[in-house]
Structure formats: structure tokens, C-alpha cells
Amino acid sequence: MELDNHLQDLWQSEMPPPHLTSLMHRARRHRQTWIAKRVVEALATLFVAHHYVMHTGSELGHWLFLPVALIFFPAWWILSYRNGSIARGLGGLAPAQYIQVRIEQLQSGLREARFSMWGAVILMAYAAASWWVMRVGGLAATAQTSVQPLFVISAICAILILGIAFWQRRRYRRELDICARMSHAAQDENDT
Amino acid sequence: MRTALWRQVETLLPHLWRVVRGYEANLALQEDLLQEILLEIWESLPQLRDPERLRAYVLRIAHNLGATHVMRATRRRPELSLDDERARIQVQDGSHDSHSEALHLLEAVRALPVPLRQVVSLQLEGLSYQEIADVLGIDANNVGVRAHRARKRLQELLNGAR
Numbered sequence: 001m002e003l004d005n006h007l008q009d010l011w012q013s014e015m016p017p018p019h020l021t022s023l024m025h026r027a028r029r030h031r032q033t034w035i036a037k038r039v040v041e042a043l044a045t046l047f048v049a050h051h052y053v054m055h056t057g058s059e060l061g062h063w064l065f066l067p068v069a070l071i072f073f074p075a076w077w078i079l080s081y082r083n084g085s086i087a088r089g090l091g092g093l094a095p096a097q098y099i100q101v102r103i104e105q106l107q108s109g110l111r112e113a114r115f116s117m118w119g120a121v122i123l124m125a126y127a128a129a130s131w132w133v134m135r136v137g138g139l140a141a142t143a144q145t146s147v148q149p150l151f152v153i154s155a156i157c158a159i160l161i162l163g164i165a166f167w168q169r170r171r172y173r174r175e176l177d178i179c180a181r182m183s184h185a186a187q188d189e190n191d192t
Numbered sequence: 193m194r195t196a197l198w199r200q201v202e203t204l205l206p207h208l209w210r211v212v213r214g215y216e217a218n219l220a221l222q223e224d225l226l227q228e229i230l231l232e233i234w235e236s237l238p239q240l241r242d243p244e245r246l247r248a249y250v251l252r253i254a255h256n257l258g259a260t261h262v263m264r265a266t267r268r269r270p271e272l273s274l275d276d277e278r279a280r281i282q283v284q285d286g287s288h289d290s291h292s293e294a295l296h297l298l299e300a301v302r303a304l305p306v307p308l309r310q311v312v313s314l315q316l317e318g319l320s321y322q323e324i325a326d327v328l329g330i331d332a333n334n335v336g337v338r339a340h341r342a343r344k345r346l347q348e349l350l351n352g353a354r
Contacts, residue, residue, distance in 0.1 A: 008316050011210065011301075012206075012210070012318075014210050015206050
């Protein structure tokens with residue numbers, strides 16, 4: 001004996017709340033982006049390490065950007081390790097947990113954005129200071145020619161990083177606000 | 193392998209959600225129960241021998257946990273918050289009639305005893321008697337008997353609600 005089609009249609013019209021599914025997609029995409037970003041960072045670190053170990057490129061550039069390689073990359077990796085525990089913690093894959101995981105992802109994203117902003121500002125200040133010292137110090141014309149592109153590239157990179165970090169911070173903050181409200185609403189429902 | 197299967201499980205999320213709705217009225221507890229079911233499925237996926245039978249496997253886990261949830265809930269004080277559920281359903285869509293009808297159906301299914309509720313909700317998902325028998329681990333004839341009783345009781349409940 002079959003149940004009416006009408007009843008079946010009515011029953012099957014019930015779908016899971018949209019926040020449960022879209023949150024899953026966002027959290028998973030965040031994890032994939034996180035992995036992609038870490039791969040790029042690893043490649044950048046290897047590139048810089050290779051640059052120093054093999055001692056290729058401008059001698060002056062090596063000295064000027066040594067602090068960046070010594071401080072920026074280790075700090076970057078420490079931060080990545082800290083945020084990595086959140087990406088690894090995505091094993092449960094259960095909707096209610098996703099709100100919490102997403103909040104943690106967004107908080108880690110904000111930390112990364114803040115770090116990028118400070119990194120960009122320091123990089124720009126360092127490049128500008130080095131440029132000024134080089135000008136005042138009266139460096140030889142050939143040395144100036146070899147180092148100049150390095151400064152231009154670092155300034156462009158700093159501006160790009162700063163812009164992306166501002167955009168990310170705004171986006172993460174907005175979503176964090178939504179998730180926090182959702183989490184509070186769920187908590188209130190549990191309490192009542 | 194587990195990840196690939198999990199992607200298929202996700203396509204069954206609407207079915208699982210309806211199973212949960214059939215066992216629990218409270219919205220917050222529904223999300224908790226769904227979470228519990230998904231976790232159990234995730235843990236149990238490596239034990240699935242035949243991936244072709246994933247749907248039956250997943251629904252069996254969901255119904256077993258749903259039945260356990262009901263048993264646990266009957267020991268606790270009843271927590272029915274249908275008012276906020278009605279409000280949510282009305283907010284979701286302006287078409288009040290079909291949603292209130294869906295809500296009556298849901299309430300009627302929830303009012304059935306667990307063995308009948310399981311058969312009815314699986315029938316409403318479009319499963320055949322044999323498939324229901326596989327999910328519940330009972331004989332197909334037994335499914336037929338339960339389905340007959342459930343349908344009769346469901347009609348009484350739906351007519352009573354009108």
C-alpha cells in the first residue's frame with residue numbers, strides 16, 4: 001500500500017535550514033583556501049631560503065631583506081601553525097559544530113588579516129627607510145640600479161597585501177557578526 | 193574512500209533532516225540530533241561494506257538514533273515548542289496553507305508510535321517495502337502490516353486535525 005503522492009510531496013518539501021548547508025560549504029572552502037595559502041607560503045619560504053643559501057642575486061639586497069626573512073617568515077609560520085589546528089579540527093563535519101568552527105575560522109582569518117596589515121606596514125616602512133638611507137649614504141650608481149627594483153617590488157607588494165588585508169578584515173567581521181548572532185540565538189533557544 | 197562516501201551522505205542531508213524532524217519537535221534539539229546522527233554516520237562509514245547500500249545504511253543509523261532519542265526524551269520532561277516552529281515555517285514562505293498542511297502532517301507522524309512512525313516516514317521518503325525492511329532490519333511482510341496500521345492511524349490523525 002502506497003501513501004498518497006500529495007502526502008509524499010508535502011513531506012519532501014521540508015528541507016534543512018539554509019544556514020546549516022551554506023555554513024558547511026563555507027567552512028570547507030575556507031579549509032581548502034587555507035591549504036592553498038599554506039602551499040604558496042611554503043613555496044615563498046623555500047624560494048627565499050634558496051636565495052640565501054645559494055647566495056644568488058644582489059649582495060645589498062641580501063643584507064637589506066635579511067630582517068624580513070628572519071622575522072616575517074618565522075612569524076608567519078607560527079601564526080599558520082596556530083590557525084592550522086582549526087583547519088585540522090574540521091573532522092566532525094556536523095552542522096551544529098560548524099557554527100563554532102566557522103567562528104573560529106573567522107577569528108583566525110581576522111588574526112591573519114591583522115598580521116598581514118602590520119607586515120605590510122613594516123615592510124613598506126623598512127623599504128622606505130632603506131631607500132632613504134641609501135640615498136643619503138650616496139650608494140654607487142650600479143648598486144642603486146640593482147637594488148631599486150627590489151624596493152619598487154616590495155612597495156607594490158606591501159600596498160597589495162594591505163589592500164587585501166583590509167578587504168578581508170571587513171568581510172570576516174561582517175560574517176563573524178552573523179555567526180555570533182546565530183550562535184547566540186541557538187544558545188537562547190537551548191536555554192529556554 | 194570515507195571522504196568520497198561523505199560527499200554522498202551530504203546529498204542525503206534533506207532525508208536525514210526529515211528523519212530528525214519526525215523524531216524531535218524542538219528546533220535546537222533537532223540540530224543536536226542531526227549532529228549526533230552525522231557524527232555516528234562519520235564514525236560508522238568505514239564499516240560499510242557495500243557502497244551501493246549507502247542510503248539504507250545511513251537511514252538505518254538515523255532511525256536507530258532517532259528511536260533512542262525518543263526513548264531518552266520520554267524519560268525526561270516533555271519539551272514541545274511547536275509555536276516557534278509554526279512561526280518559523282510561516283516566516284520561511286508566504287504560502288501559509290501548504291506549510292501548515294506540512295506541519296499537520298509532521299505533527300501527525302510524530303504522534304505515531306515509533307515502529308509505525310519509522311515505516312511511515314520511510315514510505316513518505318519514497319522507499320519500497322523491501323527497502324524499508326532493509327533499513328529497519330525486519331521482514332517485508334511485517335513492514336506491510338505496520339504500513340497498513342500506520343496509514344489508518346495517520347488518516348485518523350490528519351482528519352482529526354482538520
